[in-house]
Amino acid sequence: xxxxxxxxxxxxxxASGLGLASAKALADQGFKVAIFDVNxxxxxxxxxxxxxxxCHVDITDEQSVVDGFAxxxxxxxxxxxxVHCAMTSKRGKTIGWDKENGCYKxxxxxxxxxxxxxxxxxxxxxxSHSALGMANSDPLNDDGERGAIVLTASVAAQDGQxxxxxxxxxxxxxxxxxxxxxxxxxxxGIRVNSVMPGIFATPLMLGMKDRNPQMWExxxxxxVGEASAPDSVAATYSVAGAVRRGLESAGFSxxxxxxxxxxxxxxxxxxxxxxxx
Numbered sequence: 031x032x033x034x035x036x037x038x039x040x041x042x043x044x045a046s047g048l049g050l051a052s053a054k055a056l057a058d059q060g061f062k063v064a065i066f067d068v069n070x071x072x073x074x075x076x077x078x079x080x081x082x083x084x085c086h087v088d089i090t091d092e093q094s095v096v097d098g099f100a101x102x103x104x105x106x107x108x109x110x111x112x113v114h115c116a117m118t119s120k121r122g123k124t125i126g127w128d129k130e131n132g133c134y135k136x137x138x139x140x141x142x143x144x145x146x147x148x149x150x151x152x153x154x155x156x157x158s159h160s161a162l163g164m165a166n167s168d169p170l171n172d173d174g175e176r177g178a179i180v181l182t183a184s185v186a187a188q189d190g191q192x193x194x195x196x197x198x199x200x201x202x203x204x205x206x207x208x209x210x211x212x213x214x215x216x217x218x219g220i221r222v223n224s225v226m227p228g229i230f231a232t233p234l235m236l237g238m239k240d241r242n243p244q245m246w247e248x249x250x251x252x253x254v255g256e257a258s259a260p261d262s263v264a265a266t267y268s269v270a271g272a273v274r275r276g277l278e279s280a281g282f283s284x285x286x287x288x289x290x291x292x293x294x295x296x297x298x299x300x301x302x303x304x305x306x307x
Contacts, residue, residue: 031175031221035060038106040099042066042089042156043116044082045073048182048227052113054080064102064109066095066116066156089116089152099159108167110177112160117182118148124195137195145196150203153181157211157222165218174219181208181224188226201226248276255280255301262301269295 033039039056043049044065057063057080066087067073077084083105087098102109120141128135157179164177183204190198205224212222254264255277264282266273267289274284274297282299289296 031178032171033061033111033178036062037111038062038064038102038109039111039113040064040066040102040109040160041113041115042087043114045069045076047115049113049115050076052115053077053082056111056113057082061111062106064098064106066098066102089156090118090147092155095155095159099163103163108163109160110164110170111180112156112177113180113182114153114156115182116156117152119145119197119200121193121197122195123193142196146200146203149197149200150207153204153207154211157181157207161211161215161218161220161222164220165215169219175221176219178221178223181222183224183226185226185228248279251276251280255282258282258301260301264299264301265296266299267296269297273297 037060039061041049041053041056041063042065044053044063045067046069049065049067053063053065053076063077063080063082065073065077065082065084066089067084068086068088070086073086074084083102085098085101086094088094099109122137122141124137125134126137127133160177160179167176169176181204184197184201186194186198187201187205190202205226208222208224215222258264258281264277269286277284277297277299281301283302285298285300287296287298288294
């Protein structure tokens, strides 16, 4: 499908992260971009920077989404491309330790439902409203093509980690949504796809505690080296250069090995070198 310069596009979550990058890329190609976002502090300025339109839209609210599409279409015409990046969710383990009460607690059904609404239901909401507008518009060409919709899943859809029971399962649901929806819409010339990105600087990610990078600080690795007896063995699935350099500086010799499952590689570190200076 060839979408030309001047085509109207909608990007949800366009005030930050993947959504902002998508909005900028489309604007650079001459698209008329409308950003849907709840971030009224950053969104209007980001839209202005790319010559686009900002619409305050809460993807979990039906009327807000309807109003957003109406505003975008009034300004730019019927969108022929929708890129849905926005989401909201909560996180937690199925069963986690409650420090305050000294016992295990269950992740509530309400928290799970909140994530399902903010990821899976909102994906259907945005895609179906956009598809309705496309379906009721004239084809773009003799092949009958009317537009394209891109949803955002995640690598967690296939490799969800501890604490991602909501996020991983709902992002898997997004992938599950794509194929039947694409088949529903193919006779109308509307394409539906999803992408599975990794980590982006989104408000959700930036709000998380920055734990993992702190695990690999040189000072911490040096302390591990000092506390390790000769021939002590450690292993990690992180094979990043900074991790390797830190372990080597801490007095470990390294061996790269095949990983397990979906982890392609791992490091084995052996404490054989003299104490670091």
